[in-house]
Amino acid sequence: MEKFKVLNSSVVPISVEDIDTDQIIPARFLKATSREGFGENLFRDWRFDSDGKEKAGFVLNDDSYSGKILVAGRNFGCGSSREHAAWALYDYGFRAVVSSYFADIFKGNALNNGLLPVQVSEDFLAEIFKAAEKETSIQIKIDLESQKISIPKNGISEEFEINSFKKTCLLNGYDDIDFLLSNKKKIEKFEQQHLEF
Amino acid sequence: MAKTLFEKVWNRHVVDKVEGGLEILYIDRHLIHEVTSPQAFSGIRNRGIDIFRKEKIVATADHNVPTQNQHLPIKDALSRIQVDALKNNCKDFDIELYGLGHPYQGIVHVIGPELGITKPGMTIVCGDSHTSTHGAFGAIAFGIGTSQVEQVMATQCLLIERPKTMRINIDGEIGEGIFAKDIILYIISKLGTAGGTGHFVEYSGTAIWSLSMEARMTICNMSIEMGARGGMIAPDETTFRYIKGRKFAPKGADFDRAKDYWLTLYSDDEAIFDTEHYFRAEDIEPMITYGTNPGMGIKITDQVPEAEQVKNPEGLKKSLAYMGLNPGESLLGKKINHVFIGSCTNSRIEDLRIVADFVKGKKKASHVQAMIVPGSRQVQEQAKKEGIDKILADAGFELRQSGCSACLGMNEDKIPKGEYCVSTSNRNFEGRQGPGARTMLVSPLTAATIAIEGHVVDPRAYLLEEAGV
Numbered sequence: 001m002e003k004f005k006v007l008n009s010s011v012v013p014i015s016v017e018d019i020d021t022d023q024i025i026p027a028r029f030l031k032a033t034s035r036e037g038f039g040e041n042l043f044r045d046w047r048f049d050s051d052g053k054e055k056a057g058f059v060l061n062d063d064s065y066s067g068k069i070l071v072a073g074r075n076f077g078c079g080s081s082r083e084h085a086a087w088a089l090y091d092y093g094f095r096a097v098v099s100s101y102f103a104d105i106f107k108g109n110a111l112n113n114g115l116l117p118v119q120v121s122e123d124f125l126a127e128i129f130k131a132a133e134k135e136t137s138i139q140i141k142i143d144l145e146s147q148k149i150s151i152p153k154n155g156i157s158e159e160f161e162i163n164s165f166k167k168t169c170l171l172n173g174y175d176d177i178d179f180l181l182s183n184k185k186k187i188e189k190f191e192q193q194h195l196e197f
Numbered sequence: 198m199a200k201t202l203f204e205k206v207w208n209r210h211v212v213d214k215v216e217g218g219l220e221i222l223y224i225d226r227h228l229i230h231e232v233t234s235p236q237a238f239s240g241i242r243n244r245g246i247d248i249f250r251k252e253k254i255v256a257t258a259d260h261n262v263p264t265q266n267q268h269l270p271i272k273d274a275l276s277r278i279q280v281d282a283l284k285n286n287c288k289d290f291d292i293e294l295y296g297l298g299h300p301y302q303g304i305v306h307v308i309g310p311e312l313g314i315t316k317p318g319m320t321i322v323c324g325d326s327h328t329s330t331h332g333a334f335g336a337i338a339f340g341i342g343t344s345q346v347e348q349v350m351a352t353q354c355l356l357i358e359r360p361k362t363m364r365i366n367i368d369g370e371i372g373e374g375i376f377a378k379d380i381i382l383y384i385i386s387k388l389g390t391a392g393g394t395g396h397f398v399e400y401s402g403t404a405i406w407s408l409s410m411e412a413r414m415t416i417c418n419m420s421i422e423m424g425a426r427g428g429m430i431a432p433d434e435t436t437f438r439y440i441k442g443r444k445f446a447p448k449g450a451d452f453d454r455a456k457d458y459w460l461t462l463y464s465d466d467e468a469i470f471d472t473e474h475y476f477r478a479e480d481i482e483p484m485i486t487y488g489t490n491p492g493m494g495i496k497i498t499d500q501v502p503e504a505e506q507v508k509n510p511e512g513l514k515k516s517l518a519y520m521g522l523n524p525g526e527s528l529l530g531k532k533i534n535h536v537f538i539g540s541c542t543n544s545r546i547e548d549l550r551i552v553a554d555f556v557k558g559k560k561k562a563s564h565v566q567a568m569i570v571p572g573s574r575q576v577q578e579q580a581k582k583e584g585i586d587k588i589l590a591d592a593g594f595e596l597r598q599s600g601c602s603a604c605l606g607m608n609e610d611k612i613p614k615g616e617y618c619v620s621t622s623n624r625n626f627e628g629r630q631g632p633g634a635r636t637m638l639v640s641p642l643t644a645a646t647i648a649i650e651g652h653v654v655d656p657r658a659y660l661l662e663e664a665g666v
């Protein structure tokens with residue numbers, strides 16, 4: 001996993017609530033057996049019409065917006081557990097998603113893939129949307145070490161929560177499996193007393 | 198100290214507590230399928246390790262499989278590659294596979310319970326959000342991402358934060374023509390798609406306890422649609438009766454010993470939940486969704502809400518534009534071209550019986566395409582044994598072979614763009630049943646009624662008519 005320390009980037013804003021993982025990557029594009037290449041079909045049906053032509057008006061087709069930070073409405077990533085959603089966002093080039101609320105499974109999947117979910121208050125989210133509307137290339141800074149997200153130009157910032165273990169993993173680029181594997185002895189010992197009915 | 202059902206089961210599976218409030222949770226059963234496992238198998242290979250506890254994994258092919266001519270090679274090349282990859286991975290790592298053509302094949306959440314793999318007090322995971330289905334037995338069951346599938350393959354454990362607890366109480370008597378699907382759609386319409394985020398839900402109350410196992414599974418299945426990690430119901434005699442005699446259920450004295458333990462699995466009287474909700478069964482009526490998430494549901498006799506009535510008017514506008522509906526409109530009488538009865542929510546034998554009982558001697562409306570996809574090969578065979586296949590064929594329904602099918606449209610079972618599909622599945626997201634498809638979620642009885650009438654109707658009106666009232 002790639003390390004995550006500080007990210008300075010412009011944003012791609014999608015001011016829609018309850019974006020489910022079927023929108024992020026529709027089921028018919030889940031047929032690959034590797035983790036790469038899903039970015040091509042990120043937000044497929046919002047981005048392209050049925051003939052594969054770009055839909056005007058969708059932000060990923062708007063050249064004035066780009067960057068490594070996706071900003072989205074409340075309850076991002078609900079629905080299907082498909083980790084392909086996190087892979088598609090990462091593969092497309094995103095390294096952080098900012099929202100006022102994340103669905104549980106998506107949040108876990110993102111963290112396991114070096115994509116940082118940053119949960120902010122409704123007010124702060126509204127500030128980012130407003131700033132991005134006014135100036136499409138507005139820069140946002142996300143500092144994982146100090147757990148701070150800011151809009152330097154406007155001088156506003158907010159702290160965000162992250163599990164301390166997950167934070168250490170991201171800062172160092174470790175994953176959970178390395179950690180669990182190092183606990184194998186404990187797991188085997190547990191199994192000896194664990195009855196299954 | 199008084200404990201909730203969830204805490205009793207969870208605590209028995211904690212191997213260790215780690216910094217940051219994470220816990221190492223031991224997993225008793227790991228179910229896998231073709232879509233979310235290939236990258237986990239490659240992960241295991243790349244690390245040069247073996248699968249830790251192969252005997253605790255069960256695999257099936259369900260998401261991608263065709264529902265016609267399953268004996269022939271899969272036509273879609275990518276689907277075939279994925280199903281073959283599962284076959285090869287299971288062979289290489291020596292994992293039990295109920296693949297295409299196997300008599301136990303089926304939707305992963307249908308076969309677990311019907312084979313007696315799912316048991317009270319277990320921890321069960323699968324790379325699929327509807328793993329919550331298995332919670333109907335008093336198990337802790339939840340969906341995980343592919344990285345976690347790899348974790349469980351590598352160590353039989355997950356590194357995970359303990360969710361909060363929620364209890365949803367439903368007391369009272371459920372009315373005629375109203376099913377588990379209506380109950381859960383009602384709850385989600387009240388709590389919203391994020392109402393359960395961070396929580397593990399226990400369903401409780403007299404209305405819940407009166408339900409069959411199939412109906413309980415329908416309820417727990419859709420817990421994820423309100424954002425909850427999972428749902429569970431304390432096991433009781435209904436549960437034990439269902440499990441007894443199934444293929445992998447404990448036998449003889451083992452069963453009795455297991456039952457003694459299962460009987461301890463309930464929430465203590467003084468147990469405290471982080472959140473509690475109360476509903477009355479009498480308030481629940483047949484439900485239908487009008488929007489593009491499962492929280493956008495109404496009583497079938499109600500009108501689509503107006504912008505002022507909802508929290509997110511922008512979202513409503515976007516959804517209704519997609520659905521081709523107007524605020525304030527009644528859905529009754531809306532012409533429907535497609536009816537899909539299936540998915541891990543409503544494809545068990547009980548669901549097929551409800552449909553068959555109703556459509557017996559009737560004919561579907563001529564413009565309707567009615568597809569019914571059993572959840573497993575065993576359900577399919579049972580339906581044949583009971584003559585359900587004939588009843589459905591006579592009514593003009595197409596009975597397919599088992600799989601996920603039009604629940605997510607990964608195989609060729611898709612709903613055409615712009616058309617309405619009344620569906621017993623669990624998700625009405627944009628494009629879920631095919632690009633541009635417009636899904637309305639309902640119970641199997643409501644779906645069957647609509648297939649016969651050709652437009653949206655209240656199934657109770659029909660029941661009254663049949664009874665000559």
Ligand code: SF4
Pocket residue numbers: 259260304305306325327540541542600601604605622623
């Ligand atoms: S039937 Fe639908 S919801 Fe259930 S496992 Fe299959 S795709 Fe998922």
